[in-house]
Amino acid sequence: MIEIRVRKILEARGGDFTLDVDLELQEGEFITLYGPSGSGKTSLLRSLAGLLTPDKGRISKGGKVWFDSKERVHMPPQKRNVGYVFQENALFPNMTVRGNLQFAQKKGAPPGLIEELIVDMDLHDLQDRYPDTLSGGQKQRASLARALAQQPDILLLDEPLAALDGVMRLKLQEYILSSHRKFKLTTLMVSHDLAEIIKLSDTTILLDKGRISKMGTPQQVFMGNKLSGKFQFTGTLLELEVQSVITVASVLIGNQIVKVAAHPTEVEGLSPGDKVVVASKAFNPVIYKIEEK
Ligand SMILES: Nc1ncnc2c1ncn2[C@@H]1O[C@H](COP(=O)(O)OP(=O)(O)OP(=O)(O)O)[C@@H](O)[C@H]1O
Incomplete structure (x- = not known):
């Protein structure tokens, strides 16, 4: 200690x-x-x-x-x-x-x-x-x-x-x-x-x-322990796009852009440039063959 x-x-x-x-x-x-x-x-x-x-x-x-x-x-x-x-x-x-x-x-x-x-x-x-x-x-x-x-x-x-x-x-x-x-x-x-x-x-x-x-x-x-997601990634918010009832948040995680569909109340107070956590309790994995050239 x-x-x-x-x-x-x-x-x-x-x-x-x-x-x-x-x-x-x-x-x-x-x-x-x-x-x-x-x-x-x-x-x-x-x-x-x-x-x-x-x-x-x-x-x-x-x-x-x-x-x-x-x-x-x-x-x-x-x-x-x-x-x-x-x-x-x-x-x-x-x-x-x-x-x-x-x-x-x-x-x-x-x-x-x-x-x-x-x-x-x-x-x-x-x-x-x-x-x-x-x-x-x-x-x-x-x-x-x-x-x-x-x-x-x-x-x-x-x-x-x-x-x-x-x-x-x-x-x-x-x-x-x-x-x-x-x-x-x-x-x-x-x-x-x-x-x-x-x-x-x-x-x-x-x-x-x-x-x-x-x-x-x-x-x-x-x-404040708000999140209990199994999968968590940190990134930077790039933009918020309002689409009828949802808002799509584009987040830069590492060198990838991830789009997250959110309820407008979840993204209240967020603006581009903010550091954010994207968390998910479960996900449906999809598997692809990697095409080797
Ligand atoms: N040896 C010292 N005696 C008295 N005051 C000092 C001494 N060294 C630093 N300070 C003062 O202590 C204050 C805090 O400085 P410090 O560098 O620890 O802060 P900091 O949180 O690391 O800041 P920053 O994020 O800007 O690097 C400053 O106002 C500095 O001038």
């Missing part, structure tokens, strides 16, 4: 406020942090990583104390075994991709770890390139691989996909989720993308002005 109890006065333009969080996280979970800009999400991650010192509180993992203001314990960041990926990549510009991974690796790391990460993150053709020759998505893939090269127990992701386009974002989400599972990580990720949060998280935390306003499964937090 990871216990996080922190108090820290944050200086904001609209007036100071306190990051005031009491949390217990289960190891192995994928946790997302969501909330308005300036609500303290990054400060919470930085406190956990040891990069920001709380005014008061206690942070421990598996019974081992990382921070305790009363006992004057402050374990340095490098001892906490935490990997960090930021919105803007922080690769060393004077090292190749492979060089960046090798630099991050700890002494005594298993031989072959770098090769494994290069394969996992599809970096084979990019391993000898320098960061400034890479696209945004490639840089973030390399940043993720570099964070994993440290063999962290906890992976902190601070909006790592914010600068990427939709398709690249979906791809990177898969890399993140498969690494989380493969390396049995506890992952905390800041995201402003509802579909991403619903797809990735076991637990989501809504932070508002430094305090937790809601916490639970994404379903509990965002949908």
